Amino acid sequence: QKEVEQNSGPLSVPEGAIASLNCTYSDRGSQSFFWYRQYSGKSPELIMSIYSNGDKEDGRFTAQLNKASQYVSLLIRDSQPSDSATYLCAVNPLGFGNEKLTFGTGTRLTIIP
Amino acid sequence: DAGITQSPRHKVTETGTPVTLRCHQTENHRYMYWYRQDPGHGLRLIHYSYGVKDTDKGEVSDGYSVSRSKTEDFLLTLESATSSQTSVYFCAISEDRGWETQYFGPGTRLLVL
Numbered sequence: 001q002k003e004v005e006q007n008s009g010p011l012s013v014p015e016g017a018i019a020s021l022n023c024t025y026s027d028r029g030s031q032s033f034f035w036y037r038q039y040s041g042k043s044p045e046l047i048m049s050i051y052s053n054g055d056k057e058d059g060r061f062t063a064q065l066n067k068a069s070q071y072v073s074l075l076i077r078d079s080q081p082s083d084s085a086t087y088l089c090a091v092n093p094l095g096f097g098n099e100k101l102t103f104g105t106g107t108r109l110t111i112i113p
Numbered sequence: 114d115a116g117i118t119q120s121p122r123h124k125v126t127e128t129g130t131p132v133t134l135r136c137h138q139t140e141n142h143r144y145m146y147w148y149r150q151d152p153g154h155g156l157r158l159i160h161y162s163y164g165v166k167d168t169d170k171g172e173v174s175d176g177y178s179v180s181r182s183k184t185e186d187f188l189l190t191l192e193s194a195t196s197s198q199t200s201v202y203f204c205a206i207s208e209d210r211g212w213e214t215q216y217f218g219p220g221t222r223l224l225v226l
Contacts, residue, residue, distance in 0.1 A: 034214065043203055043217040044156070088156065090215075100146075100171065101215060105155035 003027060004091050006104035015113050019076040023089030023104055026070070032092035033065055035074045037085045038106065044088055048074060079111045116140045117218035119204050125224045132191040134221050136204030138184075144207040145187040146215065147171075147179060149200040156203065162187055194225045 036044035048063040062075040089104040116139035146161040158171030160179040204218040
């Protein structure tokens with residue numbers, strides 16, 4: 001079982017709709033969770049970080065964390081064509097003191113105008 | 114790209130040739146990382162550094178070495194390049210703790226013939 005799993009997609013969502021991206025992780029000790037956006041041919045850029053159970057909102061983006069279910073998600077409201085990208089989930093396994101992030105393989109999102 | 118540069122940005126080399134990639138940061142961040150990104154595998158950690166002369170291995174460190182003689186520079190060396198090392202290489206930095214947000218450089222595309 002991979003440490004961080006994401007559906008590879010592609011996930012197609014109509015413009016203006018809500019895009020829902022999901023990520024599961026295997027290490028129950030994980031404490032830090034991140035969503036990165038990566039445009040084709042570019043480097044990953046941070047969208048959201050979340051450390052506590054529940055929801056965290058930033059503009060059109062909402063990250064949701066459920067440590068009991070080992071599940072983290074990213075919701076994008078009012079999806080725009082500029083949101084078309086690959087979204088990477090990253091997790092810090094083994095908790096604080098471990099210096100490394102483990103990345104999922106990413107979900108490719110396409111917003112259909 | 115958060116004050117991170119990588120050089121070269123593109124390189125074509127032949128099997129058996131040594132190759133050195135450079136990552137330079139102007140943020141004075143303590144942690145620096147080298148990742149490779151390949152289709153179907155996502156971002157995988159090669160090596161990382163938690164200070165000058167302090168480095169450690171990641172999950173795919175075989176065939177790679179690193180050095181950090183100054184806070185701002187982190188070098189990745191392929192001692193004898195192989196075709197399996199054809200990839201996109203990303204450098205990342207993190208301010209204080211490795212499990213905190215990582216910021217990525219623009220990447221280096223390496224082709225080993």
